[in-house]
Amino acid sequence: MFLVKALRQAFAAVARRPMPDQSFLTQLLKCDPNSVSFTPAGQPEFTSPDTLSLLKTAAHHLCEQHHTVVFPTETVYGLGAVATNAEASAKIFSTKGRPPDNPLIVHVSSSTMLESLLPPDYAFSKAYRALMKHFWPGPLTLLFPRNPDVIPTIITAGQPSVAIRMPSHPVARALIAVANAPLAAPSANTSGKPSPTKAEHVLKDLNGKVPIIIDGGPCGVGLESTVVDGLHADGNIRILRPGGITVEQIESVLKEEFLEEESIPRVLVHRRDYQDEKMEAAPTTPGMKYTHYSPSVPVTLLATVSSSPAGQSSQSMSAYLSRLSFASAIPPRIGVLAPSDSQVWSLLDQIKGAEWHRYLMGPVAEPSLSAQRLFDGLLSLEAEGVDFILVEEIAETHEGLAVMNRVRKAAGSTEWLHY
Ligand code: TXA
């Protein structure tokens, strides 16, 4: 009896580990995003025959071999497979070591492709029409009712809805169009790790596990898409995951598109404006059940913006950093990620007990730069061999909301500090 239980546990542990279906001699193929443009109907046009030929090769792997392929998007690199093929999509889970109850986003290149995935009687709400008009192609994912005749259960992890977005990265959109197939794609990293924003991040993590990594340069947005659920009867827009499109942008578009006398849908941010215990138990949105965005070294959030919880006082930044740097006989290697105009940098120059590794996130006034640099910062500091990483808080407005959502999930601890 014990043996059976032990075997079962061992099997479950193995099944959770990343187990590629086969090994590959991974090819890193450079692709110039400027060599692609789109007609209004969403058809790609190529100024370089090399780009078309590369995308045809990648499409062959996806459609004929049912392999996964890594491609750049404007948010993060994606690990793609043909979404309508359950066997191909299963390889995403085994390559990443992704828990099977975490659903995938389906990427489309045109409205026609979107419509081919939806139930035949489905009609877009006014709010969805407004959001698609303003933010597609782009870093916005919308939940739609799942058409079980088209979308395999493995994609939605058994949910009645399917998450779909139209990426704006020319290489991503052209690959989908050339393959003429919707692609399911999570971020192209081993589950739990920071998402990759450069092809080199992917190569380090998934070398030998995928046949092709298409290198389209660094991702412009740097954080994943905003996941929106607008399927509730009250017509409100629920943000399941903050991301590349900000809450402020969504609110402004809804205000613009809805007439004064119509009731404008409210925009509710999960965990900030509402709780959903059922959803949190079933991890339909990132980070609710599994660890996320964590490099292999510990991350601590330096809370300098939000006030400390009741009964807990904040300490001075310089006292905290000095204590850290003299905590061991060997000078610790400490990675610091903070805004470029943070006061922390001048303090580091004065504290000698540690080897400081600095990563500048851009000015406080430009949270979109912090978004673009966060994952690269975590991955670069990890690659420099630091013992741990400190990340300074930024305000949770505009892209700062998504940045702090990822930082809180990456961080194992928080220190409340003041200058
Ligand atoms: O920017 C992005 O969205 C990137 C790029 C590659 O497009 N993709 C991405 O995928 O971030 P992933 O798998 O790392 O995150 C997708 C999240 C899932 O964790 C899941 O919780 C949520 O979207 N999601 C997918 N389908 C859902 C559904 N039917 N209901 C609720 N949430 C869903």
Ligand code: MG
């Ligand atoms: Mg991810």
